[in-house]
Amino acid sequence: MTVNIALLGFGTVASGVPFLLQENSTKITAQAGTDIQIAKVLVRDVAEKDVLRAQGHAYDFVTDISAILNDDAIDIVIELMGRIEPAKTFITQALQAKKHVVTANKDLLAMHGADLLKVAKDNGVALYYEAAVAGGIPILRTLAHSYTADKITKILGVVNGTSNFMMTKMVDEGWTYDEALAEASRLGYAESDPTNDVDGIDAAYKMVILSQFAFGMTIKFDDVRHEGIRHITPEDVKLAQKLGFVIKLVGEIVERPSGIYAEVVPTFLPKDHQLATVNGVMNAVFVESIGINEAMFYGPGAGQKPTATSVVADVIELAKGIQKGAVLPAFNTFARETVYATKEDLVDKYYFAIETDDKAGQLLHLAELFHAENVSFEQVFQENLGDNRASIAIIAHKMDLNQFDSLVEKISALDGFTLRNTIKVI
């Protein structure tokens, strides 16, 4: 028996698939219990086809998706084009044609995953996507199969390699945000428009997907508060270091008595926290639960081979099931009604970086403002910036999200004060 697959797109990740199928063919065939063949590859146009042929690729390249949809020999379609359209349409059509689908498309899954999973279910086929979160780290299958007896209470993730690379340079080398971004671009980690990476959008997509596997709930993308790393300065980094912290962009999902909540925000992590040593482009997902208590899954968040390895692992799981002939299990079967936490239930410490005129009474203003919100200072650092300006850094005691939002609003509105940045403290 042979399981036939079709690739949609032949870019970075997709071209890693044939590498693995060949390099590890003996193991893959043994594990899958069958040969796995690349039957067709969808490329954009005839020009791309010609270029790939000239490079020595001898696949059956097609430029029309219907050549794949109508091919009954194809069991599994692997979407690796990226973006929302035409990926969404092609995946939908493939599922409707009773083909199993594997994808690494986190944007699409975060925005339209529920719809696609419904189409899969209605058509008795499966949609797997291990590579969509933290590319090379086998985190989704682990949550789905090894946390079945456990109750997860918190997920902390460093799940965007580009921003983590930048933060590592900013922390270890004292670089500015602009210097770090320039280096990330030079190395090909950052795209010409780095918004998705540096503003926490990509990490927020991944929180949506993780919320489904870890908590059985679906947090909508628009409900994931996200804040990026653009406003972090060498001063923030230095103060963090002085206090025994490193700063990272951390995605967090928590379940509180009232419900769940997710955000992606710059975070002060204690130096001895297991996530604090996740550096460069590496990713990690830290899981707190009532059974296992604390565990961490560390590895590459991206890259051709790591991501293709996760994709092919999905294909192998599907291939095993296809031979049995039974309906394949859904990738994730944990589902509860989604209930959001109330803001009163979300309590954290925060760092506030504020600039103001270097004159008497400014700190008193702030102290009154915090006092009015019932939040007290844990530590305060004041520094003269020259030009009659001063920087005031405040680490405040725990507050709930209402208090935090209110403080941000009030400080921002305060005449003569600039709220330069806020950072969560773990």
Place this chain on the structure above:
Amino acid sequence: MTVNIALLGFGTVASGVPFLLQENSTKITAQAGTDIQIAKVLVRDVAEKDVLRAQGHAYDFVTDISAILNDDAIDIVIELMGRIEPAKTFITQALQAKKHVVTANKDLLAMHGADLLKVAKDNGVALYYEAAVAGGIPILRTLAHSYTADKITKILGVVNGTSNFMMTKMVDEGWTYDEALAEASRLGYAESDPTNDVDGIDAAYKMVILSQFAFGMTIKFDDVRHEGIRHITPEDVKLAQKLGFVIKLVGEIVERPSGIYAEVVPTFLPKDHQLATVNGVMNAVFVESIGINEAMFYGPGAGQKPTATSVVADVIELAKGIQKGAVLPAFNTFARETVYATKEDLVDKYYFAIETDDKAGQLLHLAELFHAENVSFEQVFQENLGDNRASIAIIAHKMDLNQFDSLVEKISALDGFTLRNTIKVI
């Protein structure tokens, strides 16, 4: 439908099973697709039964294994008694009675796993044991289901909590081995006879099991070179620190062109290696492969709840399969002929701690001896110990295992020299 389980033994881990079944009952029932009931519990004798009853446990306690073996309602037997016998006999009988078995018994699996797996196969049932390696870390299922497309080249594991707790105290606090052992005993981490933990035996058991999942080969326990932490002194630790290393007891399995090899030895780990920050009783398994490249799985290696969580996850996987009525998949399906690496193929750097009389020419003696083995020094540290004794610490350049063994033999035989310790350098 209800899946009925029987517990053999009701000690630390076993008594965590009812906790999870109750605490997470909704999720567990949903994930398993069925109720899971504890039908019977085997205890040692009537006295233990009475004690447990008096504590409020209302299970159907039995003292004779045949009450479980002959009970057709029981689908899964969970062995949590430990040791080889009678666990081996009971598991064999349970498998022969066509019951699936879950165990956490690493000693038994390392010594007789192949036999038991054969009995399971012959009887069309499954034997699962996620908790046997690094208790709470879901490493075995991950290797079996997420590394299917990958080729693993190296495993590094900190997989014994007791010795890692001790090494952490020795590194962070400068404690001696004896001080660390006393504290480990006081906290209940070390047993009255700590041999298995401090001499690397327990970690070696785990290397046997990991070799099967990661490499598809079975390294025999007797072929796992193992050396413990008894000989590590504060001087070794200090020198390591000075050179940017921490010392840990590390299990390693490598595949080289000639075959595979496993050992458990004290190791100098670079401070920025991901394993270097795995402290206290925590465990981690670091995996190098051609696809994912580098990944690490971190978590508790023991403890009632983490270990019971892995046990119940196995039960849930079995319960899912039982309902389908098909033959359940083996826990690990990766198997190749076992081929051992040649010693020439195993090349590492080593640290040698030597004591000798404090007189001229001693270092020259050693230099000649290393030179004769074609091994050169990378760094040498000589220190006066008083009483006319000197300590010589040598970090030697890479050598193969023949050279290493020969050096150890020759230094040990050298008149007036004591080879105090050797430590691998990663």
